[in-house]
Amino acid sequence: MPPLVELRGIEKRFGGIRALAGVSFELCAGEIHALLGENGAGKSTLMRILFGLLRTDAGDIRIDGRTVTLHRPEDARRLGIGMVHQHFMLVERMSVAENVLLGDRGAGFWRTPASLRRRAAEAAARLGLDVDPHALVEQLSVGQRQRVELLKALRRPVRVLILDEPTAVLTPGEIEPLFATLRRLRDSGCAVVFISHKLGEISTLCDRVTVLRRGQSLGTFPVADTPIERLAGMMLGAEEQVENRKSKVEIGSVESSKRRNDERSKSQIVEAGKTETGNEKTTSATGVAQHAEADVIVDMRAVSSESGERPPGLERVDLCLRAGDLIGVAGVDGNGQAALIETLLGLRRVTAGDLRVAAAPHEIAHVADDRQREALVLPLSVAENAVLKMHARPPFARRGVLRWPAVRGFARELIGQYDIRARSERAQAVELSGGNQQKLVVARELHGRPRLVLAVNPTRGLDLGATRYVRARLLEAARRGAAVLLVSTDLDEILELSHRVFVLYRGRLRQAETADGLVQRIAALMAGATA
Amino acid sequence: MRHAVRALGASMAAAAAGIAVLLAVAWLCGYPPAAVLRVFAQSVAGGADRLSATLLVACPLLLTGLGVCVAFRCGVWNIGAEGQYLVGALAACAVGIHLGTWPAWVAAPLTLLAGVVAGAIWAGLAAWLKLARRVQEVLSTILLNFVAIQLVAIMVHGPLADPLSAQRDTTSSIAAAARLPLLSSRHGLHAGVAIALLAAVGAWFFLRHTVPGLRLRIVGANPIAARLARLPVTGYTAGAFLLSGALAGLAGAVEIAGNSYYLTARYGAGYGYTAIAVAMLARLSPPAIVPAALFFAMLDTGVRGLQHADLEGAASFPTTLTFAAQGGVVLLVAWLAGPPKRTGET
Ligand SMILES: Nc1ncnc2c1ncn2[C@@H]1O[C@H](COP(=O)(O)OP(=O)(O)OP(=O)(O)O)[C@@H](O)[C@H]1O
Ligand SMILES: [Mg+2]
Numbered sequence: 084m085p086p087l088v089e090l091r092g093i094e095k096r097f098g099g100i101r102a103l104a105g106v107s108f109e110l111c112a113g114e115i116h117a118l119l120g121e122n123g124a125g126k127s128t129l130m131r132i133l134f135g136l137l138r139t140d141a142g143d144i145r146i147d148g149r150t151v152t153l154h155r156p157e158d159a160r161r162l163g164i165g166m167v168h169q170h171f172m173l174v175e176r177m178s179v180a181e182n183v184l185l186g187d188r189g190a191g192f193w194r195t196p197a198s199l200r201r202r203a204a205e206a207a208a209r210l211g212l213d214v215d216p217h218a219l220v221e222q223l224s225v226g227q228r229q230r231v232e233l234l235k236a237l238r239r240p241v242r243v244l245i246l247d248e249p250t251a252v253l254t255p256g257e258i259e260p261l262f263a264t265l266r267r268l269r270d271s272g273c274a275v276v277f278i279s280h281k282l283g284e285i286s287t288l289c290d291r292v293t294v295l296r297r298g299q300s301l302g303t304f305p306v307a308d309t310p311i312e313r314l315a316g317m318m319l320g321a322e323e324q325v326e327n328r329k330s331k332v333e334i335g336s337v338e339s340s341k342r343r344n345d346e347r348s349k350s351q352i353v354e355a356g357k358t359e360t361g362n363e364k365t366t367s368a369t370g371v372a373q374h375a376e377a378d379v380i381v382d383m384r385a386v387s388s389e390s391g392e393r394p395p396g397l398e399r400v401d402l403c404l405r406a407g408d409l410i411g412v413a414g415v416d417g418n419g420q421a422a423l424i425e426t427l428l429g430l431r432r433v434t435a436g437d438l439r440v441a442a443a444p445h446e447i448a449h450v451a452d453d454r455q456r457e458a459l460v461l462p463l464s465v466a467e468n469a470v471l472k473m474h475a476r477p478p479f480a481r482r483g484v485l486r487w488p489a490v491r492g493f494a495r496e497l498i499g500q501y502d503i504r505a506r507s508e509r510a511q512a513v514e515l516s517g518g519n520q521q522k523l524v525v526a527r528e529l530h531g532r533p534r535l536v537l538a539v540n541p542t543r544g545l546d547l548g549a550t551r552y553v554r555a556r557l558l559e560a561a562r563r564g565a566a567v568l569l570v571s572t573d574l575d576e577i578l579e580l581s582h583r584v585f586v587l588y589r590g591r592l593r594q595a596e597t598a599d600g601l602v603q604r605i606a607a608l609m610a611g612a613t614a
Numbered sequence: 615m616r617h618a619v620r621a622l623g624a625s626m627a628a629a630a631a632g633i634a635v636l637l638a639v640a641w642l643c644g645y646p647p648a649a650v651l652r653v654f655a656q657s658v659a660g661g662a663d664r665l666s667a668t669l670l671v672a673c674p675l676l677l678t679g680l681g682v683c684v685a686f687r688c689g690v691w692n693i694g695a696e697g698q699y700l701v702g703a704l705a706a707c708a709v710g711i712h713l714g715t716w717p718a719w720v721a722a723p724l725t726l727l728a729g730v731v732a733g734a735i736w737a738g739l740a741a742w743l744k745l746a747r748r749v750q751e752v753l754s755t756i757l758l759n760f761v762a763i764q765l766v767a768i769m770v771h772g773p774l775a776d777p778l779s780a781q782r783d784t785t786s787s788i789a790a791a792a793r794l795p796l797l798s799s800r801h802g803l804h805a806g807v808a809i810a811l812l813a814a815v816g817a818w819f820f821l822r823h824t825v826p827g828l829r830l831r832i833v834g835a836n837p838i839a840a841r842l843a844r845l846p847v848t849g850y851t852a853g854a855f856l857l858s859g860a861l862a863g864l865a866g867a868v869e870i871a872g873n874s875y876y877l878t879a880r881y882g883a884g885y886g887y888t889a890i891a892v893a894m895l896a897r898l899s900p901p902a903i904v905p906a907a908l909f910f911a912m913l914d915t916g917v918r919g920l921q922h923a924d925l926e927g928a929a930s931f932p933t934t935l936t937f938a939a940q941g942g943v944v945l946l947v948a949w950l951a952g953p954p955k956r957t958g959e960t
Contacts, residue, residue, distance in 0.1 A: 428842070444844055451842060460836040467828065472843045475825045483825045 085148040087112045087274050088133065088243060093142035095128055097514065100506050102128045104298040105142065110243065115265060115275040117285040117306070120295030121318055121546040122518025123504035126278050127169055129295070130245045133276075134166040135159040163242035167232045167249050169278075169517045169544065170455050173220045179203060180216040183234050206238040211260025213415075222393050225453045225540070226252045226416020226572055237264060244268065245276045248517070250284060251543045254415050254572045256609060262288050280518075280546050282311045294318070318547050378405050379441065380535050380566040381427065386436035393421040395590040399436065402585070402592060404535070404566035409557065411581030412570040412592070413605050419590035420570050421452065424537050427568070440535065445472070448533035448560075450525055450541045458524040461513040465505050466494035468512045469527055497526040501552070518544045522553075529556050536560050536567040542576060554580055574605060622902045625895045629909045632943035636917075639942065643935060650920065650931075657919020658912045664919075666801035670873055672911035674699070674865040676810040678889035679896070679903045680817045681733075681861030686898050687821060688854030689834035694740060694755025695862040696886025697762035698733040702863025704766050705732030706870040707877045708774060710788030721791035726809075726867045733863015734856045736762065741855035745848055751855070763882060770879040783879040794872035804872030811904070813861065818900035830854055862886060891944050913940060 088110040095103040103125045110116050118126045131137045133144065135153030143150050146162055153159050159166075173182050180196070180203035203216040212230040214223075220231065229252050236244060244265075250258050265275055265288065277289055285292055286306055294301040294317045301317055381404035390396035397419055404410060414420065425431040427440060428449065440447075451457035459468055470479050470490050478489040494508035501522045505515055512520060521544050529536070538557060542550040557580060561567045570587075571577050577584055584595045586608040595605045633654075640650040659665045678695040685692035709728035713721035740758060743749035774785040794804040821827040833840045833850040840847050865885065870877065888910050895909070896902035917940050920931035 430841075449842065456836075457838055457842050460832050460839055462835045463831065467832075471832065471839070474828055480825050485823050485825060485828060487823075 085145075086110060087147065089145040089148075090129070090133065091143050091145070093129060093132060093144075094140045095125075095132065095137065096140055098506060102298055103132075106295065106298070106300045107142075108293055108300065109303070110274045110276060112242070112272050112274050113269055114290040115269050115277055115288055116303075117289035117292040118276055118278045118295065119280075119282075119285060119292055119314060119318065121297075122522065122544070122549055123297075123516040124295040125298045126295055127247055127516060130166065130247060130276060130278070133159065133243075134164060134245060163240075164245065165236045165239060165241035165243070166245040167236045167247060169247040171228045171232055173228060173231060175219075175221040177220060178216065179214050179218050179220060179223075179231050179234075182220055182231055183216075183238065185235075203234070207234055210234065210237055210264050212257070224393065224417045224421055225543075226254075226257075228453075229253060230257070233261065237268075241273065243274045243276070245278075247278045248280070248544055249277075250279055250281065252416055252540055252572050254413075254609065255574055256415065258284070280544070280550070282314055282547070285314070286311055315547060379439075380404050380406055381441070381568075382437070382439040383426075384437040386426065386438050387434045388422050388426045388431045389434055391422065391425065391431050393425075395419050395422065396431070396434070397422045397426055397592075398590040400590075400592045404568060406534070406564045406566055407561055409561040409567040409569060409580055409582050411577035411584045412568065412587055413574055413577050413584060413595075414570075414572070414587035414609055416572050418587045419592075420539065420587060422590060423568075423587065423592070424449070424452070424539060424570065427535070427537060442534040442566075446532075446534040448528040448536045448538075448565075450528050450536075450538040452539045454520050454524050454543075459512045459520060462511055464494075464509050465498070465503070465512055465515070465523060466491050466508040468523060469494040469497050469508070471527065497523070497530065501526040502549070518546055518549060521545055522549055525553050525556070529560060532563065533560065533565050536565050537570070538567065539570045540572060541569070542571075542573070620897075622896075622899075622905060624897065625902055625906050625909070628895060628946070629905075632909075632913070632946055635942055635946050636913075639935070639938070640931070645931065653920055653923040654916040657923070658916045662798070663801045664915065666798065666803040668908070668911045668915045669803060669807050671914050672907045673807045673810045673872075674869050674883075674885045675888055675892050675910055676903060676907035677813055677865035677868065678862045678885050679892035679907050680813055680900060681858040681865070682889045682893040683896070683898045683900060683903060684817060684821070684830075684861065685854050685858035686893060687834050688830045688850060689837065690851060690854045690858065691750075691752045692737060692740065692755050692855060692858050693752060693890060694737065694758050694886070695858070695865075695889045696882055696884065697755065697759035698736045698859045698862035699866040699869075699886045700759075700762040700766050700882055701736040702729035702733040702866030703870045703877060703881060704762075704769055704866070705729050705863070706867035707785055707788060708769070710792035710871060711774070711786055712789070713792045714789035716789075716791055718791040718793075718795075721789060722794055722871060725788065725792040725871045726864060729863045729865075729867020729870070730860045731863070733866065734860040736863070737855045737859020738852075741852045744855075745852060759886070766877060766881055767879045770877050770881075774877065776876070785877045787875045788870065792871060793875060794868065802873070804868075806868035806872035809864075809868060813864070814900050814904050817861075817903075821900060826850075826853075862889070888944075913943060 086109040090106065090108040093103050093106045094101070106125065106129055108129065118130070120126050128137065132139050135156045135158045144153060145151070151162065174185065177185070180200040183203045183206065184199050200216040207214050207216065210233070212234055214227060214230045214234065220228065223231065229249065233249060249261065253261065265277070269275055277285070279285060289306050291303055292306050292309065292314065293303040294314065296317070381402060383400055383402040385399045385401060386397055387399055388397045395418070400423070412420070412423065422431060426433060426438065428447065429440070455461060460471065470493060474480055474485065474490065479486060479493070491508050497503065498505060498508060503515070503519050503522045503526065505519065512523065515523065525541055536557065541557065542553050545553060554576070557567055557569065569577060569580060584605060585592050586595055586605055588608060593608055595608060636654070637647045637650060641647045657664055658668055678699055681695050681698070682692065706725045706729040710721070710725040713724065716724070736758060740751050740754040743754045744751050770785055771782055775782045776784050776786040794806050797803045797805060797807065821831060829845050830850050830853070832843070833845060833847050837847050892903060892906045892910055896906040921933060923931065
């Protein structure tokens with residue numbers, strides 16, 4: 084039996100850059116096939132070619148053994164190919180139900196809103212995805228939007244389903260039903276392509292894995308016979324692995340020190356500073372002097388905030404963040420994460436309680452929830468995005484006139500530091516791969532010495548190496564005396580980094596005691612158990 | 615600059631295709647293409663007076679085109695350049711008439727300033743409607759165009775009417791001191807052309823090299839990210855309206871002070887609408903607006919020339935055909951020079 088889909092020698096260039104250099108890929112009916120590779124490896128590009136969004140420069144696409152030409156997504160859809168994109172394609176001003184049923188051929192002209200909503204709600208319940216069909220998409224968080232996209236793709240019958248990082252912003256409680264659905268699809272003979280940077284997910288869900296690296300395929304392997312370490316090795320490359328072991332040691336030492344965090348003394352911070360260069364040692368020593376007088380950076384007492392454009396609002400939230408704290412906030416997206424961040428940024432009105440933030444706006448780093456919507460200006464260049472918030476300050480501008488050499492130099496510095504794969508700093512942000520866009524946001528925000536770091540899913544869409552690097556940067560920021568609030572749907576990330584863990588549920592914040600059975604406790608709280 | 619070069623290439627190709635279409639239409643209607651092309655070229659640039667006629671049309675197109683460009687770059691869909699142009703001309707005329715006793719170095723700048731302020735106020739009305747009353751500017755600016763047309767008519771027939779004109783449908787001429795100096799008195803080429811070129815350089819420098827220019831582009835491309843970066847989105851939106859109106863108002867004032875010297879009841883020549891095509895052809899890049907404005911000016915003078923020409927025995931080019939050809943060229947150019955197709959998830 085020929086494979087359902089065969090891609091042969093696919094090449095794709097963007098300007099001078101070779102995004103795909105002769106990639107072959109085959110997909111069989113009844114398998115879940117993982118696509119793995121570092122940020123910018125070409126995963127999304129390859130799948131967008133299969134979905135008819137991009138044209139190949141060379142190579143051919145065969146479906147059921149027959150060569151096809153895909154000019155537009157409509158052609159792919161007619162062949163039974165569905166896709167959930169890495170960056171969402173939703174109509175902001177429409178409701179969830181309208182988005183889900185948009186483009187249904189058989190929907191008929193006279194669809195009443197009520198029947199639309201009922202059908203959307205039925206589909207959501209069947210697939211175990213919690214979304215309100217009445218809600219307007221513009222009010223939804225990233226996690227909720229992801230659910231809508233999945234709903235859109237899953238409710239149509241398809242033979243090939245492509246999922247580009249569907250789990251990047253889902254919590255374990257949402258991932259389980261999704262996996263069950265995908266397995267059911269596979270068993271009914273559907274072929275699924277699953278892109279993820281999380282090796283654990285690949286080993287539990289997938290049958291085969293194809294590894295891409297810099298636009299080339301390193302081969303396809305059966306997941307059952309391939310140890311995770313080997314996949315990780317292929318992802319990182321041998322030389323980088325050594326580096327990562329180094330950074331792991333670094334993380335480990337910080338972890339042991341953070342356990343004693345609550346009794347954290349000034350001397351410990353100085354100690355941590357000592358491992359750095361001499362220059363940093365002195366600055367962190369002065370940092371300590373600052374902690375003494377202005378230790379508390381965020382003080383929230385019984386704060387409630389309005390529900391605003393993205394409900395719910397906060398309800399009687401108590402939270403105290405000190406310099407050097409790294410606090411994790413777990414929870415299913417859409418439970419007040421937006422309210423918490425916006426309230427701290429001063430963008431949401433506080434209706435009751437007492438809020439004090441001891442950081443000037445330019446001292447707050449904000450890794451936003453949705454990079455394309457909130458953090459980047461896609462048509463502008465990487466350099467312009469790199470100085471989005473500080474272009475008016477020296478050395479980037481003098482008397483209102485931009486100094487491009489300084490701006491470009493700074494962008495190149497970030498590109499080097501975070502290994503952002505970009506044609507050059509003059510490339511438009513929109514040209515970067517999803518993970519590289521994320522790196523650009525994190526690099527910009529963590530640069531300098533923020534006093535308060537608000538990081539929402541900071542490693543969303545990052546590959547293994549970049550994830551580790553960004554986590555180390557967050558720990559370093561806390562060590563240098565910033566207060567770090569890590570809001571994440573990734574429980575492992577929160578447990579790995581945080582000194583204390585809180586859970587958000589319907590606008591309420593509860594502390595999860597650091598004790599045995601923490602994970603179960605957090606899971607219960609996320610599902611709404613009362614304290 | 616790179617963007618400008620790319621925009622330039624695209625607009626050149628589009629312009630060439632536009633001329634080709636004009637010739638094809640002429641050929642289909644039985645006119646010899648070679649003769650049409652010759653007449654067209656002659657009326658555009660056949661001699662210094664034809665060339666300066668083309669430049670005189672390009673001047674207001676360039677200024678209004680820059681105004682549209684600045685607004686669109688900020689996500690402000692100001693399609694009211696025509697109204698702002700008219701109000702600018704009106705104000706310049708009203709002020710210029712009364713400056714007879716002033717020295718020229720005060721009177722001329724003051725006349726232009728009157729146009730700038732009036733244009734900004736006219737666009738400011740739309741800004742206020744948008745920001746305070748949530749009225750879409752696409753609607754308000756076009757409606758304000760109609761108001762401006764009537765306002766000009768009322769003023770020309772009433773307070774500004776020339777007592778010596780029998781029909782009372784023109785104003786008196788502005789004072790000699792208020793007029794722009796001529797670069798070439800034989801061809802009527804005035805200093806406004808230099809002002810327009812300077813404005814193009816200024817707009818390019820502003821958008822590309824200044825902090826407010828970058829901020830305007832940020833607000834235009836992603837207002838949500840701009841708000842989170844603590845940029846005053848409302849302020850920049852209002853600013854883009856005012857700046858764009860000011861440029862269109864300046865265009866009107868330059869036309870009065872440099873070219874016509876008085877207003878008529880039906881003054882508009884549609885420059886404010888053509889300006890939108892100019893800005894789109896240039897892909898909203900100020901340096902590319904210069905050739906784009908020239909192209910549309912050529913089209914205007916060239917087609918006008920065809921109307922009066924003797925085309926090797928055939929009857930002269932009918933007006934309807936020239937307008938149809940002109941419209942076709944604009945559509946073609948918009949199609950060819952439109953933004954590149956978006957691909958996929960981005
Ligand atoms: N529209 C575009 N213009 C220019 N370059 C592009 C464009 N789209 C993708 N690229 C380049 O192609 C390469 C592959 O990008 P792609 O999005 O396929 O990566 P990816 O494997 O999906 O990465 P990620 O894990 O970060 O999502 C990158 O170097 C990217 O910069
Ligand atoms: Mg991708």
